[in-house]
Amino acid sequence: MHTSDEIYHRVLWDPRFDPERFVIGIAERGAPPKRVLLGDFVPGGEIPWHRVVFFEADGQVVWDRASGVDRLDETLAGQTGPVPVPAPGDILAVPPTNRSAVAWLPPEELWPPIQHIRRTHDRQIRRWPPHVNVLFGFVPEGEFPRALPLISAALAETPPFTARLSGVHWFGHREDATVWLDPAAAGHDPWARVRESLELRFPLCGSQSHGFTPHLSLGRTPDPQDLARTAEALLSPMTARVDExxxxxxxxxxxxxxxxxxxxxxxxxxxxxxxxxSPTAAPEPPPPPPR
Structure with a gap:
């Protein structure tokens, strides 16, 4: 049986579910459960997960703690989505850490012009290689033995694809901006598919509230337009195979x-x-027979 937090995050992040169809039942002392729209529930707030006692979809119970009902996937009958739903138990709902990530590293032959820019503008150059994060933060390293089979299952669903690194953009912050190279210039769909497949298995990981924009960070600066112009002049469009x-x-x-x-x-x-x-050493030839 799935846990209540796994059900909540499946409904919230699986694109095949409509969260507006769902109601959560919250246990109340000495009173019937309180019914709350799923979109109004605040995970990590005042209500702990053990007080979530049921989920309903369109008025029908799809998960119930007391009776053991666990039929969320039945609400997908007749629907087809871009990513297969993981089987029960193939989810790892572990709080993430910013000390781990699932990422794509471009081939090292593409690094020199990227690193040339990062040496001047990226304070994280000694901590990170050139990379595109697909899931960050991720589960702690101690959970990797449990996580790796789930990552394997997720990536088996997505064939390798070609990334085109072209175009420089930035995310604005309060006092500066992060300037980045676009690895999805050839199309966002394969990146989104592999991200979706991982999110379904690791529902607590990733910066889901901000959406997913594949990007390769070049540095932070208070003048992003100047850095973007410099990067555009130095970085010719590049292509690379995303096969791992x-x-x-x-x-x-x-x-x-x-x-x-x-x-x-x-x-x-x-x-x-x-x-x-080590390669096995060739056996010594037998001594010649005595004369």
Missing amino acids: LVILSRRGDEPMQVRARVALGDGDIRHPHEPTA
Whole structure:
């Protein structure tokens, strides 16, 4: 049976569900459960998850703590969505940390002009390689053994695709802006699909409240137009194959390190720096027979 927080986040972030159809039942001492629209519920607020006792969709109970009813997926009957729903149990609802991420690293032959700009403008250059975060923050490193099979299943649903890195934009902040290179110039859909598939399995991870814009950060500056002009002059359009994502984490003050690589299309998992078996030495030839 799914937990109440897993049901809540499935409904909120799976594009096939309409949150406005759902009502949550909240246990009240000495009174019938209070009915609250799902969109009005505040996770992490005054109401703990154990007081969520049921979910209804269009007036029908789809999850009930007391009776064990757990049929949320039945509300999808007759619908088709862009990403398959994970099977029960294939969700890891663990609070995220900013010390880990699931990301794409462009091939190292594309790094020199990117790093040239970052050396001057990006204070995080020693902490992060050039990257496009697909899910950040992510689960703590101690959860990676449980997370990797779920990442593998998610990425197996998305075939490799070609990224075109072209165009420089920025996110404005209060006093400065983050300038970034667009890796989705050839199309946003494959990025969105792989992000969706991961979000379904890790419903507490990612900056979902701000949407998802694939971007490769070049630096922060109070004058983004000037940096954007410089970057546009130095960075010719580049293409690269997105055929794997990496799982990154950092320990103590060290930079982000690759802990595993997971292939798109088949979900194959590889760990960097795994010792490989030494080739077996050829056997010594037998001594010649005595004369």
